[in-house]
Every structure is written in C-alpha cells, then in structure tokens.
Amino acid sequence: MNHAREALRRLRGQNTVWTFLVLAVLVLVFSILRPNAFATVFEFRSIATESAILVLLAVGQTFVIVTAGIDLSVGSVLIFSGVVAVRTMNALDSGPHAGWGVIAAGTGAGLAAGLGWGALNGFLIAKAKVPPLIVTLGTLGMALGFGQILTHGIDIGNVPSALADTVGSGSVLGIPWLIVVAVLVVAAAASGLALTRFGRYTRAIGSNAEAAGRVGIRADRHLIKVYALSGLLAGLAGVLNLAHFSSTTLTSGTQDNLNAIAAVVLGGTSLFGGTGSVIGTVIGVFIPAVLESGFAILQVQSFWQTVAVGAVLVAAVYSDQLRRRRRQQA
Amino acid sequence: MPEPLLEARGLVKTYGQVEALSGANFAVYPGEVVALVGDNGAGKSTLVKTLVGAVTPDGGQILLDGRPTSFGSPRDAQALGIETVYQDLALAADLDAAANLFLGREQLRGGLLGALGVLDKRAMRDRAVEAFAELGVQLGDIGAPVATLSGGQRQSVAIARSVAWASRVVFMDEPTAALGVVQRGRVLDLVRRVRDRGVSVVLISHNMPEVLSVADRVEVLRLGRRVARFEAAETSLEELVAAMTGAMDGAPPNEENEGDAA
Numbered sequence: 001m002n003h004a005r006e007a008l009r010r011l012r013g014q015n016t017v018w019t020f021l022v023l024a025v026l027v028l029v030f031s032i033l034r035p036n037a038f039a040t041v042f043e044f045r046s047i048a049t050e051s052a053i054l055v056l057l058a059v060g061q062t063f064v065i066v067t068a069g070i071d072l073s074v075g076s077v078l079i080f081s082g083v084v085a086v087r088t089m090n091a092l093d094s095g096p097h098a099g100w101g102v103i104a105a106g107t108g109a110g111l112a113a114g115l116g117w118g119a120l121n122g123f124l125i126a127k128a129k130v131p132p133l134i135v136t137l138g139t140l141g142m143a144l145g146f147g148q149i150l151t152h153g154i155d156i157g158n159v160p161s162a163l164a165d166t167v168g169s170g171s172v173l174g175i176p177w178l179i180v181v182a183v184l185v186v187a188a189a190a191s192g193l194a195l196t197r198f199g200r201y202t203r204a205i206g207s208n209a210e211a212a213g214r215v216g217i218r219a220d221r222h223l224i225k226v227y228a229l230s231g232l233l234a235g236l237a238g239v240l241n242l243a244h245f246s247s248t249t250l251t252s253g254t255q256d257n258l259n260a261i262a263a264v265v266l267g268g269t270s271l272f273g274g275t276g277s278v279i280g281t282v283i284g285v286f287i288p289a290v291l292e293s294g295f296a297i298l299q300v301q302s303f304w305q306t307v308a309v310g311a312v313l314v315a316a317v318y319s320d321q322l323r324r325r326r327r328q329q330a
Numbered sequence: 331m332p333e334p335l336l337e338a339r340g341l342v343k344t345y346g347q348v349e350a351l352s353g354a355n356f357a358v359y360p361g362e363v364v365a366l367v368g369d370n371g372a373g374k375s376t377l378v379k380t381l382v383g384a385v386t387p388d389g390g391q392i393l394l395d396g397r398p399t400s401f402g403s404p405r406d407a408q409a410l411g412i413e414t415v416y417q418d419l420a421l422a423a424d425l426d427a428a429a430n431l432f433l434g435r436e437q438l439r440g441g442l443l444g445a446l447g448v449l450d451k452r453a454m455r456d457r458a459v460e461a462f463a464e465l466g467v468q469l470g471d472i473g474a475p476v477a478t479l480s481g482g483q484r485q486s487v488a489i490a491r492s493v494a495w496a497s498r499v500v501f502m503d504e505p506t507a508a509l510g511v512v513q514r515g516r517v518l519d520l521v522r523r524v525r526d527r528g529v530s531v532v533l534i535s536h537n538m539p540e541v542l543s544v545a546d547r548v549e550v551l552r553l554g555r556r557v558a559r560f561e562a563a564e565t566s567l568e569e570l571v572a573a574m575t576g577a578m579d580g581a582p583p584n585e586e587n588e589g590d591a592a
C-alpha cells in the first residue's frame with residue numbers, strides 16, 4: 001500500500017508522465033476535430049515513418065544530454081554519413097541494381113563515418129576538455145562541409161534500388177522498415193539507459209562527474225563512448241535517410257539537431273544531466289510530429305507548429321529548473 | 331601500543347607558494363576513533379587526501395601495517411580497505427541511495443544479461459537496505475534520488491557507503507559540519523558503531539566537545555605539522571584549543587619535534 005503510494009508519487013514527479021499526457025491530449029483533440037482524417041491507421045503510420053529517422057538522432061542525444069552534454073553535430077553527421085555510404089556504394093557498383101553486398105559495404109562505411117565523428121567529439125570533450133557546445137558546433141560545420149566537398153555540393157541520387165525499395169520505403173509484415181529499425185534501436189537504448197551499468201554510469205557522470213571519478217569510474221572514457229554512440233546512431237540515421245529519400249539531402253536537416261534536442265527535453269530529460277528516459281524522448285519526437293500533422297489536417301499554417309514547439313520547449317526547461325530548485329531546498 | 335595500521339611520516343605537500351603539509355606525521359591504530367583537529371588551513375584535508383590516494387605528496391612516507399606504501403589513486407587505497415567520506419559529499423544526487431552505495435561497484439546479473447552489463451538492481455537494493463539498517467540509517471523511500479533527502483540523510487548515505495566497503499579505515503572530513511543537532515548526534519552514533527565493528531575511524535572536526543565525546547585519541551595539526559597528540563579521556567577542551575592555536579608552543583608534555591617519529 002505504502003509502496004504503491006510511493007511509486008505513484010515518484011511517477012507523478014517524473015516529467016515523462018506529463019509529456020505523455022500532453023501527447024495523449026493532442027492526439028485526442030485532433031482525433032475529435034477530424035476523426036476521418038487524423039485518427040486513421042494510415043495517418044499514424046505516416047507520422048511514425050516520418051519520425052523514425054529523427055528518433056534515432058534523439059535517442060543518441062538523450063544519452064549525451066544525460067551526461068550534461070550536448071551534441072549539435074548530429075544533423076550534419078547524418079548527411080556526411082549518407083554521403084559516405086552512397087559514395088562507397090557507387091564506387092563499388094554505380095548501377096541502379098547494385099547488390100546487397102555493395103549495400104552492406106556502403107552501410108558499414110556510413111556507420112563508421114558516424115562513429116568516427118562521434119568518437120572525435122567525445123575525444124575533444126573528454127580529453128581536450130573543450131566544452132561540448134563548441135566541439136559539436138565545430139564538427140557540425142566540418143561534417144557538413146566535408147559532405148559538400150565530397151559531392152561538390154550536388155545531391156547524389158544514385159541510390160541502389162534494392163535499398164530504396166526495401167529499407168527506404170518497403171514494409172515487413174505491413175510495418176515500414178524504418179519503424180522496425182527505430183523500434184529495435186529504441187528498445188535496446190531504453191534498456192541500456194535504464195537497466196545496465198553503462199546507463200548508470202551515464203547518469204552518474206551527468207549527476208556528479210567528480211563523485212563518479214572518486215569511485216573509480218573513468219568519466220573520460222565513458223564520455224567518449226557516449227558521444228561515439230550518438231555519432232553511430234546519426235550514421236545509421238544517415239543511411240536510413242539516404243534509403244528513404246533516395247538522395248543525400250544536402251540542404252535539408254539543418255533543423256535536425258534542434259529537433260532532436262527539443263525532443264529529448266520535451267521527453268523529460270534534464271538539460272542539467274543526471275536524469276532522462278529514452279521512452280520520454282520518443283514521446284518528445286511525436287509531439288511536434290503530431291502537431292504538424294494535426295495542423296495540416298485542420299489547414300492551419302504549419303508554421304504554427306514551430307512556434308508551439310518552441311514555446312513548449314522553454315516551458316519544459318523552466319519547469320525542470322523549478323523542480324530542481326525545489327529539490328535543493330528540501 | 332600496537333603498531334599503527336596506517337601512518338604518515340614527514341609528509342610534505344606544497345601548492346605553489348603554500349606549504350599545506352610541512353613534514354606532517356600522523357597515525358591511526360586498529361579499532362580506534364582518532365580525531366584530527368587543527369585550525370582552518372592547518373592542512374587536515376590535504377593530509378587526509380594524501381592518505382587516501384587522492385593527492386600525491388611531494389615528500390615523506392606512508393606506511394600501511396608498518397610497510398611503506400604509495401597510492402596512485404583513491405582506487406588503490408579502496409582496494410586495501412581504506413575509504414573516505416569527503417567534505418563535499420561525493421554522491422550522485424540524481425541516483426537513489428542504493429545506486430550511490432554501489433556506485434563504481436555495481437553488481438551485475440548472471441549469465442548473458444550480466445555479459446550485457448545488466449544490473450542486478452534487486453540484489454543491490456536488498457544489500458543496501460541491510461547496510462543502512464545495520465548502521466541505523468533511516469531513509470524512508472530508498473528509491474528516491476539522493477537529492478530529495480535531508481542533509482543528514484545524505485551524509486548518512488555517504489558514510490554508509492564508505493563503511494560498507496571499508497574493512498580497515500574510514501576517513502571522515504567534517505562529516506557533521508553542515509548538520510543540525512539531532513542529525514549530528516546520529517552521525518556520531520554512526521561513528522561509534524563503525525568503530526565497534528572493528529573499523530578505525532579518522533574524524534576531522536572543528537567541534538571540540540564532539541571530538542572529546544566520540545574520539546579515543548586526538549592528534550593536532552598546526553601549520554602543516556603535527557604538534558600534539560592526546561588520549562581523549564585525559565585531555566580537556568582548553569588543552570586542545572591551546573595546541574591548535576599554538577598557545578602551548580614552548581614546553582608542552584606531548585609536543586614532538588620535527589623528525590621525531592614519537
């Protein structure tokens with residue numbers, strides 16, 4: 001009895017629950033306003049598909065923000081990795097019917113590129129002690145710049161059709177591949193953060209890096225791993241992005257980093273580090289997506305969505321600060 | 331007296347122009363509470379840090395069981411059963427008490443899950459509940475982040491963590507400084523209970539009545555050097571203050587001269 005009440009009280013204190021309620025209310029409101037258009041399986045599935053790539057970026061960002069860091073580079077790393085992946089595939093077989101071996105090699109190259117940028121971020125932050133904001137602002141520029149250099153600034157659309165038709169826009173058992181990949185990544189990351197030693201060290205470092213160091217946790221090594229993870233997921237997102245749009249999408253994605261950070265914060269992860277949840281982040285991705293879709297269906301100008309998300313974001317961080325201040329006084 | 335468990339001989343540590351330790355001696359004997367007292371800036375915290383491997387001394391010797399040792403890091407000292415409660419609490423405020431107790435020493439599940447790094451949260455929680463109960467620490471909600479606990483409870487968690495892992499010595503740097511009267515009493519009870527379990531306690535404190543009530547012995551540091559040592563039962567507040575301030579410099583019975591290993 002007492003236990004149940006404790007658990008309930010703790011649950012209520014968690015930002016994730018509030019975010020989920022916001023999402024549920026949004027879905028409910030739009031569904032009531034336009035039941036035929038909004039509350040359909042098709043609409044939900046297309047929202048999920050559109051969001052799948054952002055989910056990957058936001059999941060990596062969650063780990064980073066839990067360490068009290070930030071990764072601004074994810075959108076550029078996504079594009080760079082897509083470029084590397086398609087260049088590798090084209091180098092091996094430039095025809096539209098390149099086989100799965102070629103696709104696998106390109107995918108591997110794309111993932112490695114993402115991992116590399118992430119590890120570089122981590123190294124500069126943990127070892128060279130340059131603040132995360134500056135390091136990832138720098139690699140944001142560098143990764144995008146290199147991506148443009150490798151393509152001379154012209155989008156490459158020569159993506160093997162085997163990749164584009166399956167992973168890019170196909171389904172398994174009626175579920176789009178993009179959603180399948182995102183769900184698998186979310187499941188692994190959510191358990192990783194909540195249940196494993198890796199997740200616990202991530203929280204501990206974000207909470208009190210000095211305390212973690214005193215008990216023998218190598219905060220520098222762990223930070224490198226966390227940023228590398230974020231880079232790796234951005235690399236995977238890059239390959240999926242390439243498959244989905246059949247293009248390197250050089251000029252899009254400038255908002256990706258902000259959208260990812262917004263999703264993490266909306267999902268209840270504290271910008272001050274120490275606490276966070278991957279499931280919360282997924283909910284945080286869906287709030288702007290649902291808003292956008294809902295506004296489109298209601299024929300409200302879609303620009304209102306960015307206004308609404310911006311306002312909610314500031315409110316979320318403000319309430320997190322209030323919570324922390326209250327806690328300090330307790 | 332038996333051989334000291336842990337001993338410092340002629341430790342020197344300088345920070346730029348400041349000589350925090352200038353040939354400091356210090357000894358901890360098995361199963362005792364020894365208070366380390368001295369004015370602000372006397373070098374107490376620095377001495378403790380050198381003895382637990384957090385700071386490398388510029389000169390002098392550290393002996394464990396009579397044998398010269400050197401600790402490369404706090405981890406080395408911890409491996410030998412020496413733990414520290416730091417002056418600024420070294421807890422991760424967002425984690426709960428059990429997670430803090432096991433921080434850096436997490437228990438993993440068996441088999442494949444363990445290989446994947448999955449924590450055995452239940453086992454750790456059960457052991458934490460036991461450890462807190464054994465020391466009489468009352469937390470209420472053990473799953474709550476440490477940040478939501480009171481100052482005294484947080485201090486108790488920090489102490490319980492050190493005690494749970496220390497097999498030989500626990501250093502406590504002003505563990506009661508930030509606490510109210512009631513919580514202060516609890517922490518002192520905790521200190522006695524730790525000693526009764528056979529673990530030595532080195533207590534740094536500015537509160538002389540507190541020192542006299544809980545310590546078996548007192549060692550006095552002044553200007554980076556040990557200037558006096560007392561049996562707590564045979565000394566008085568006035569004598570301690572005199573030693574700390576240097577008022578008794580001259581011909582005190584207990585004073586030891588530089589290089590005198592006493």
Ligand SMILES: Nc1ncnc2c1ncn2[C@@H]1O[C@H](COP(=O)(O)OP(=O)(O)O)[C@@H](O)[C@H]1O
Nearest residue numbers: 345348350368369370371372373374375376377
């Ligand atoms: N990390 C440090 N850098 C510079 N000076 C220090 C440092 N740590 C201690 N000191 C100096 O060494 C002297 C002793 O400090 P400390 O050991 O903290 O004394 P106590 O704990 O007895 O008050 C003080 O003068 C202090 O300013």
Ligand SMILES: [Mg+2]
Nearest residue numbers: 374375376417
């Ligand atoms: Mg001090």
